[in-house]
Amino acid sequence: MSIFTSLGILILAMLIQGFLQTAPGVFAIFYHHALGKTTAKKADDQALSFILGTEIATAVYFLITYFVITFFVAENHFLNDTFLWVMSGIFIALGIFTFFYYFKLGKKNKGTTKLFLTRHTAENFLYHATHNKNRTDTILLGFLATTAEFVFTLPLFIISSVEILNLSPRFNFIFIIAYIVVATIPLFTIRTLFRTGHNLAEIQKLRVKRKLLFRIVLSISYIALGVLTFISGVI
Numbered sequence: 626m627s628i629f630t631s632l633g634i635l636i637l638a639m640l641i642q643g644f645l646q647t648a649p650g651v652f653a654i655f656y657h658h659a660l661g662k663t664t665a666k667k668a669d670d671q672a673l674s675f676i677l678g679t680e681i682a683t684a685v686y687f688l689i690t691y692f693v694i695t696f697f698v699a700e701n702h703f704l705n706d707t708f709l710w711v712m713s714g715i716f717i718a719l720g721i722f723t724f725f726y727y728f729k730l731g732k733k734n735k736g737t738t739k740l741f742l743t744r745h746t747a748e749n750f751l752y753h754a755t756h757n758k759n760r761t762d763t764i765l766l767g768f769l770a771t772t773a774e775f776v777f778t779l780p781l782f783i784i785s786s787v788e789i790l791n792l793s794p795r796f797n798f799i800f801i802i803a804y805i806v807v808a809t810i811p812l813f814t815i816r817t818l819f820r821t822g823h824n825l826a827e828i829q830k831l832r833v834k835r836k837l838l839f840r841i842v843l844s845i846s847y848i849a850l851g852v853l854t855f856i857s858g859v860i
Contacts, residue, residue, distance in 0.1 A: 630857050631788040635800060637850040638781040639807040644842050645777060646727075647740055648679050648770040649811040650832070655754040655766065656815065657825035669820065674760045676812045678767020683808045686775070687801055690782035691789070698790055709787075709854055715780050716851030723777075724844035728836055738832045742773060771808075784854055 652675055659668035729739040739747070750770065757763050771778075789800045818828050 628792065630853055631791045634788045634850060634853050634857065635785055635804075637846050637853065638785045639804055641843060641846045641850070642683075642778065642781060642804065642808045643810050644839055644846070645774050646738065646811075646832075646839060647742065647773045648767065649815055650738060650740065651750045651754050651766065651770040652676075652812050653815050653825060653828050653832075654751065655757065655763075656819050658755045659757070660819065665820075669816070671757070671760070671763050672812075672816050672819075674763040675767040675770075676809055676816075678764035678769075679771045679812060680767075680805055680809060681764070682768040682771035683778075683805045684801075686772075686778065687782050687785070687804060690779070691786040691797075691801065694783065694786040695790065698787075709857055712780060712784055713851045713855035716784075716847050716854060719777060719780065720844045720847030720851060723847060724840050727843060728840060736833055738829070738836055746773065784850070788857075 652672070655675055656668065656672050659671045662668075663671075727741055728734070729737070729741070742750075750766075750773075753762070753766050753769075757766060785800070785804060789797050792800070815828060818831075
């Protein structure tokens with residue numbers, strides 16, 4: 626397998642992770658209400674706790690996946706060409722799903738960024754984003770917002786772990802750390818917007834404006850990831 630194929634897969638996985646929208650959406654609502662209930666300094670401190678929760682979730686899920694994949698590689702189990710072809714099919718299916726179903730479409734959702742989440746789940750996130758009581762609750766909210774997209778991220782963790790193992794062992798955890806950092810970029814971007822005087826309405830308007838971009842990037846990236854994964858199982 627070419628080192629460039631492995632790097633391409635890792636870059637695409639990071640790109641997809643950076644474009645997922647559940648945690649950013651919950652974070653924007655949470656930060657807005659935190660600013661309304663407390664000082665800007667305390668709200669920013671709470672925002673960093675939310676981001677910490679997303680980092681913990683990403684790190685825990687990635688590291689568990691990485692060590693499981695490492696075990697199967699060491700034991701010469703199912704990580705063969707067929708496994709990679711199955712992963713390729715999963716990515717292509719996710720590419721189709723994210724274009725048509727990741728955001729809720731239709732006339733009544735035209736000016737919104739409602740996601741695939743069930744109404745009950747969305748209402749729970751909204752409630753906890755507006756009724757946080759302490760740092761622990763905030764960290765847990767960030768953790769759960771990240772967990773909500775596990776169906777989209779687990780395949781990314783799996784293929785990233787496989788490709789990291791194909792590269793130099795000396796850089797394994799550097800790639801994992803880079804992945805975790807990329808996952809928080811959208812949150813730090815929203816935090817910066819709030820800190821520079823923007824409000825929730827402006828941020829939401831920007832997110833609505835970029836909804837089609839998010840759909841296209843996620844869909845194309847998943848499909849491209851599927852193609853590269855298939856290629857890696859052939860060459």
